[in-house]
Amino acid sequence: MAKTPVVFVLNGSERASFAEPGQNLLEFLRRGVGDLSPKYGCGQGTCGACTVTIDGETHLSCLTLAESVAGKRVGTAAGLATGNQLHPLQEAFMEGFAAQCGYCTPGMLVSAKALLDRNPTPTREEVVEAISGNICRCTGYEPIIEAILAVAKGRARA
């Protein structure tokens, strides 16, 4: 079976690897490219643990055909920090106890970042809708919502 070369941009740098026919983007990123930050939770598009951005919009990588990102810009949770400099969302999650087992966290952060990038001052309702495609079994969501709102408020003050 022929594999397809896929050249794309991951978290700002150009990457290339080979996709199996029908391989989803999640497996491609994890095993083909080595970015382990998006996670497998269901393979059915219900849990959101695999959330990445494609050209700035959130997508479920488990339901995305790997080869469809050729030439596109993909963003994952691993791309939030710059070296040791954490993104304000990461700081806020740590400060606000917004993760317990941590498995939903990469997907949550990607959804949260996508929200704040297009809407820096969301209402609580808008935050809830933005993370409505990410399931968390541990925190009950409140600390996550508060952390996102805290970042928005911090930016509004700045």
Add this chain to the structure above:
Amino acid sequence: MIQSVETHATLAEAQRAMGSDAIFMAGGTLVMRDVNAGATATRIVRSSDPELGDIRLSGDGVTIGAGVTMAAIATHRDLSFLAPVARAVGGPQIRNMATVGGNLFAPHPYGDLAVALLALGARVAVVSQSGAPRPIMDILRERGRVGLVASVHVPRPQSPADFTFLKVSRIKPKGVSVLSIAAHLPRQGGRIRGARVAFGAMGATPLQATAVERVLDGQNLDASTIARAVQVAVEGLDPPTDALASAWYRREVAGVHLKRLLERMVRG
């Protein structure tokens, strides 16, 4: 097991490439689930035809390319009457991926947009069939054999207040439908003319509640009309039992939710 992926420049070529060993993929929100689980098809067929993403005003409504996503519908200025429906589909990630065309073929319990399109009397352009676009109910009935869909023409409601959609799900804001209801009740001189009421997740496809439509036609939308409509809410419907709800439950609550939806329309 998938052995190859083909992307065709036009929808017509994609339709010619289809076969019993192939599945067509648009947004992937349904097809990739099957691929991940071990689909029996060996080929994925896609199309990069730019017409799939078109949204054009035409005649009495809007023609939406089959590849237009829920997110695009939710933000398009000429589709504000459909925005609440599009926003009820999946979560934000799904809405960035899921397409109008895919929603027409979504198996129970999915297909919330198709429910709204059915209530609005949409017509569907089928790639392999020339001639005028066909009523959506025909396409839903024949969806196992109708082939690829190019676009959907949605007549615009004369007044936004004439069209309402309600989705019942256990989890909010994102959840799968226990059932959904769309109602288009154009009024002339206060009386309903040409009522269309559609149910989702109450049968194998979105279905019109014809008994309800017959009760509503020619009437004012008032308490006694609503009461009579609710009485026949599930007449002619045979809702399924699935992991979300039993047939009994769906039958019990359909009328309750219909009542709420109609009362909401009265309040405006």
Add this chain to the structure above:
Amino acid sequence: MTMGFRKEFFADERDDNLNEIGKPTRRQDILGHVTGRSPYFDDHLFDGLLHIRCVRSPHHHARIRRVDTTEAQSMPGVVRVLVGRDVPRNLNTLLSLLDFGIDDEPLLAETKVAYKGEPVAAVIAETEAQARAAVAKVRVDWDVRPHVLDVEEAIKPGAPVVCEVYPGNKFIYHGKYDHQKLRYGDVEAAFARADHIVEGRYQMSPIEQAPIETCGAIAAPETNDRYVCYTSTQALFFSLGTAAKLLTMPSNRLHFVGGTVGGGFGGKVDSLHEPLAILGAMLTGRPCKFAWDREEEMQVGAPRGAERWYIKDGVMRDGRIVARKFTGYFDSGAYTRLSSYAIIKGVGHLPGPYTIPNVYADVYCVYTNRTPATAMRGFGITGVDFAIEAHMDKVADVVGMNPIDLRILNAYRDGDMKAHRREAKNCALIECCQVVAEKAGVALQATSRGASSLRDGGGERARLPAHTALDQKGMVTGIDTGGYARKGGGASRQPVSMPGYSMPAAASAARPPAQASPRPAAAATSAAPSQSSTTPPPPPAAPANAGDRPRQGAMRFSSISGLRRR
């Protein structure tokens, strides 16, 4: 959302100059979580990784006539197809590590399946997609049998036998009884004196833990003839011991790495991934991943087991509960796993946080053709607590009392004797009730407002009952409860086969036959013999071959049946 501290309670029992407790702190692993660096089992890359997927029973209950793997073996990418006889030791029970139970569950079923989803073969292939395709080509010839999915149906005579080790579909406790007993005082006498009898039936369906991370393990050959295994388990040493036993491999050849769990909630304690992943690595010489997909996690993954409880209270007019009788059924599903222990925990918990002078419990660990059950959040306790508290509300309704007042009235206080014959210490139910009432705006009686866990306990309430009614109900004979422990690392023995056991003819009245040598530390039920009981407790049944034929197992860590006596 800030947490409130009610520091006025138990103020003189507590040192408020603590450095960590009561002060916010960061999780030590949260930096890894927010950077995506926390190393879950699947976050390890291996060149040449193989994927394992199981062939699973579509039936609740069936005999396996034949498993045909020939077509699957020749599918593209398939390296090997495993069946039961490829497993070095294909029979286990998880608590053999704690010297409790009888081996009853195969890793890969060979003769029959007892729950929907039970694995009968495992395909190892180059990609997950190829493994799935080959699984679909394994042909199993099933002889479908009648099944039973309800605990009370399963223990009726003539019910399908779920687990052949236990022909009555009930776990045998301490080699003697088909249920766990708690006897404290005399409930029947107390019922006769009570003003009200309140009965209730409560039940809980299985509850799936549904962590976002599914269960799985990756195993690979490592240096020095060892295997490394990255696993999602919550119970690393349990997993290590189970793998060593099933693979008949000394545990020092296993290098287990875990502790980063993407949600467990009790659902990742059953340790059945690692043996298959390691076996794959042993037989192929390559790294092998065995992980459940979401459908398997929900259907095959062990849930919190269903429970059904019958509670009967004898209540006085003023709301005092003078007797409580429990009959409980835990749905263990098709195999024992940890459910036998859940009941021991649960029974130790009875009758709830209340001082009740007469308590009786019969709790059954029942086998049904449902998915084998496991732990979840308050293992063995949460279900019965739901039943107890629902019942308290019912009692309150019958006697016409505010449900919080009723609880404060019956609450245990420091110094009270509890039904399992230990004194209550550090009680706080009363204070919790008072704060709840305050926050919920519920007006309490003056006596409730003035009550305290520190007062009015002990004294009369510290005394054991003068008489405890005992019985031999549910006694069985013919079952061997020899231990798994090997002293001095002796040679491994053949497993003891368990013959069908028998119930004595008049179960409730029968006296056990005269015994040769009572075993010293065994057969400790949760009710130690009453100190002033008029009926001497029967000596433990000593089966003919006890003690001289220990069963196969890893070195024993501790013993569940020899509870430490204080």
